[in-house]
Amino acid sequence: MPTHTDSAGAHPDHSSPSSAATPVIEFVDVEKRFGSNTVLKDLNFSVARGERVTLIGPSGSGKTTILRLVMTLEELTGGYIYVDGQPLTYEDRAGRRVPVPKKQQKALRTRIGMVFQQFNLFPNMTVLENIIEAPIHVLGQSKKDAMSKAYSLLEQVGLPDKADAHPLSLSGGQQQRVAIARALAMDPEILLLDEVTSALDPEVVGDVLNILRDVADSTNVTMLIVTHEMGFARDVSHKVMMFDGGRVVEEGHPDQIFTSPTHARTQQFLSAVLGES
Amino acid sequence: MTRVTISAAEIEDPTLVDEDQVRQSPFWDWEFALDALPDMLLAFLQVTLVVTVVGTLIAAVLGLVIAVLLRVLPAPLAWVLKWAANFIRMTPIVVQLIFVFWTFMWLDSLTIGIVVFGVHYATYMSEVYRAGIESVPKGQWEAATALSMPPVRVWRKVVIPQALRSTVPSLGNYAISMFKDTPFLIVISVAEMVTVAGQIGAPTFRYTEVYVIAGLIFLAASYPTAVLINRLEKRLAYAH
Numbered sequence: 238m239p240t241h242t243d244s245a246g247a248h249p250d251h252s253s254p255s256s257a258a259t260p261v262i263e264f265v266d267v268e269k270r271f272g273s274n275t276v277l278k279d280l281n282f283s284v285a286r287g288e289r290v291t292l293i294g295p296s297g298s299g300k301t302t303i304l305r306l307v308m309t310l311e312e313l314t315g316g317y318i319y320v321d322g323q324p325l326t327y328e329d330r331a332g333r334r335v336p337v338p339k340k341q342q343k344a345l346r347t348r349i350g351m352v353f354q355q356f357n358l359f360p361n362m363t364v365l366e367n368i369i370e371a372p373i374h375v376l377g378q379s380k381k382d383a384m385s386k387a388y389s390l391l392e393q394v395g396l397p398d399k400a401d402a403h404p405l406s407l408s409g410g411q412q413q414r415v416a417i418a419r420a421l422a423m424d425p426e427i428l429l430l431d432e433v434t435s436a437l438d439p440e441v442v443g444d445v446l447n448i449l450r451d452v453a454d455s456t457n458v459t460m461l462i463v464t465h466e467m468g469f470a471r472d473v474s475h476k477v478m479m480f481d482g483g484r485v486v487e488e489g490h491p492d493q494i495f496t497s498p499t500h501a502r503t504q505q506f507l508s509a510v511l512g513e514s
Numbered sequence: 515m516t517r518v519t520i521s522a523a524e525i526e527d528p529t530l531v532d533e534d535q536v537r538q539s540p541f542w543d544w545e546f547a548l549d550a551l552p553d554m555l556l557a558f559l560q561v562t563l564v565v566t567v568v569g570t571l572i573a574a575v576l577g578l579v580i581a582v583l584l585r586v587l588p589a590p591l592a593w594v595l596k597w598a599a600n601f602i603r604m605t606p607i608v609v610q611l612i613f614v615f616w617t618f619m620w621l622d623s624l625t626i627g628i629v630v631f632g633v634h635y636a637t638y639m640s641e642v643y644r645a646g647i648e649s650v651p652k653g654q655w656e657a658a659t660a661l662s663m664p665p666v667r668v669w670r671k672v673v674i675p676q677a678l679r680s681t682v683p684s685l686g687n688y689a690i691s692m693f694k695d696t697p698f699l700i701v702i703s704v705a706e707m708v709t710v711a712g713q714i715g716a717p718t719f720r721y722t723e724v725y726v727i728a729g730l731i732f733l734a735a736s737y738p739t740a741v742l743i744n745r746l747e748k749r750l751a752y753a754h
Contacts, residue, residue, distance in 0.1 A: 310656050347662045357657035361675040370671065371661035423661065 259322040261286045261427060261459045262307060268315030269302055269483075276302050277483045280316070286426075289453060289460040291470040291491070294480030295506060300463040304429040307461065308351045309342065320345045320427070347375060350425030354432040356412040358404035358419070364391070365400040368419045376423065383422070390418035394448050410441030417448060428452075430462045434469075442466065449473065467511055471495050479503045539720070547723035550714045554707050554724065558731050561706040565627050566693040572632025573692070574685060577639030581647060582669060584640070603637040608698050610634060615702040623704045627696075635692050642684040646677035679750045686743030690736055707731060 260283035267280040276299045284290050292300040305311045306318060309326060317334075318325045324337050325345055358367050368390065369383040378386075391397050394414035404412055413433060420428060430449065434442040446469045453460065453473045464470055470477060471491045478488040479500065487500040498504045580599055584592050602610070610630050618626065650673050658668040697708040705713065711724035 308656075308660050310659060343662055346659075349660075351660040353653060353657065353660075355653050357651075357653035359654065359657065359672050359676075361672070361679075371663060374664070374667055375662045419661070 259286075260284055260319070261288070261321060262461065263319040263322075264303075264316070265319070266316035267306070267313065267318060269299070269306060269311065270314045275483060277306075280484070282478065282485065282488075284459055284461060287457045287459055288476065289462065289474045290476045290478060291462040291464060291474040292478050292480055293464075293467070293470065293494075293506070293510075294486075298480040299483045300480050301431055304351065304431050304461055304463055307427070308349060308429055309346055320348065347423065348426040349429065350420035350423050350427070351429040351431065352413070352416050352420050352433045354435050356404075356409070356416045356436075358412055358416055360403065360405050362404075363400065364396070364402050364404060364407070364415050367404065367415060368422045371419075372422050386422055387418070390421055391415075393421075393451070394418045395444070408441070409437050410444055413437060413445050414448060417445070417452070421452065425458060427459045427461065430460060430464065432463050432465065434464065434466055465510065467495065467507070479506065481506070541722065543720065543723060546718075546720055547727060550711070550724050551727060553714060554710055554727055554731065557705060557710040558707040558735075561624065561627075561699065561704060562693070562696045563735070564624070565631055565696050565699065565704075565706070566689065568628045569631035569635065569692055570689040572629070573635035573639050573688070576632065576636035577685075578643050578674070580636060580640035581643035582674075584644065585647065586665070599637040599640060602634055603641075607631070607634045607695060608701050611698060611702045623699075623702045626702060627699045627704050631692055631695070635688055638688050639685055642681045642688070643677060646679070646681040647673060649680055650676045682743060682747045682750060686740070686746075689743075690739060693736065693739075694732070 263283040264280050267277055268275065269277040280303075292303060294300055302311060306313055307320075307325070313326045317327055317329060323341065323345060326337055326342060327334050328337050358364075359370070362370065365384070365387055368387040369380065372378045372383040372386065373380055388397070388400065391400060394417055396411060396414055396418075399407065399411065399415070404415065407415065413436075417433075433449070434445055437445060446466060449469070450473055452458065460473070462470065462474065474491050476488060477491045477494040479486050479494065479498070479502070481502050487494065487498060487503045494503065495507065498507060580595065583595055587595065607630065611627065614621075614626050614630050615623065654672055654676065655668070658672050663672070696706045699706050700709045708725075708728050711728045712721070715721040715724045
């Protein structure tokens with residue numbers, strides 16, 4: 238198990254992340270509709286390299302949709318998303334909005350990793366096979382390299398003896414830790430965490446969050462996080478964005494958002510989530 | 515007609531039979547039964563088993579190819595394939611056998627039988643595979659996308675292995691169903707076991723032995739098949 242004795246109150250370095258010349262993620266006039274239902278509207282924000290941003294807000298406010306748009310799991314119905322300054326799905330070519338070539342989209346996508354609420358491990362593969370599949374067949378690593386990396390990641394997530402286990406024989410918390418190792422095996426620049434503890438038993442939530450704190454502390458990976466764990470959000474994020482009705486109603490430093498939110502909607506949401514106190 | 519009737523058994527001298535003799539003969543004649551057995555077994559092995567085994571292999575592979583193509587082809591092509599498969603599935607196999615028999619005169623009847631059975635059942639099996647593919651959770655596709663896995667790899671390593679798990683029992687049922695449809699081969703003059711049984715019984719009007727044997731042979735073949743399918747199903751289940 239990764240030890241994390243000093244996590245309580247140990248906030249990350251909140252000084253602005255280094256080399257913020259080009260944002261790693263940039264949303265420009267993003268709009269997302271499902272049929273006639275507009276989920277996101279006129280959304281503009283950017284995330285700097287190494288920055289960890291948490292999206293909070295009531296369910297249905299479009300937070301998860303934002304992660305899914307970055308992972309290209311949803312069709313972008315309006316506007317543009319840039320990753321490392323390059324258009325991810327659509328680009329503006331002489332005033333016309335055209336789809337980005339598939340090859341370019343794929344190249345950008347390999348820089349992005351995602352951990353899902355429901356883990357989504359491949360049940361027909363062992364834990365090890367889950368982790369080395371993409372490094373070998375997408376990044377072209379040798380089997381030997383991919384395996385040694387996989388073992389060290391399993392060590393990091395506290396499951397060194399589960400390499401040959403099948404995912405469905407593991408508990409939810411263990412599966413999610415494997416899923417984190419699988420995402421990290423791709424060495425992503427951007428890690429998307431979509432309510433990664435929501436499907437877990439309360440007593441294992443802490444383990445998974447501690448692993449993610451370690452990842453945040455030990456790497457420079459940019460994180461976009463959707464979570465209901467406000468303590469975790471406060472510990473790891475550089476910035477918190479409060480969503481409601483598909484728009485950002487307030488954003489700022491976690492200390493400010495959690496202690497003195499200015500917007501009435503944020504105050505209302507936080508008091509509901511954190512309990513009336 | 516240029517075709518020659520094929521029969522797996524040479525019919526014995528069909529001399530006229532004395533009716534009284536038939537009536538007085540015992541219900542079950544062991545000697546007659548043992549005489550009939552080799553020809554029937556031969557017909558079973560050479561025709562029934564060959565058509566079923568090769569036909570099932572063709573159906574299982576082609577059915578999967580159809581199911582995957584329906585998902586990956588551009589819409590107009592998928593539409594054409596879908597209706598071609600529907601057409602084959604919704605017309606009787608007897609009609610298809612006769613049609614192919616008289617359209618491709620130069621082909622050997624047994625080959626026609628195998629191909630028609632294989633293609634006909636492929637259209638059924640493609641529906642089983644389709645259901646299996648649809649049963650793979652959306653999250654599996656999304657995880658594959660998040661890992662940027664190439665589409666061929668996603669199908670081969672993630673979707674098809676998981677889709678197959680739920681399909682084995684239904685595919686097995688179709689294999690057994692095909693097995694029991696083989697007597698239809700008579701319409702293209704392929705004498706499989708049941709036809710041969712009739713041919714052996716005809717001269718003496720002794721049908722009891724031959725059809726009981728035919729039934730026992732079907733049973734003897736179906737039962738191990740069912741056991742095999744059961745075992746395969748267990749092997750495909752995830753280890754826990």
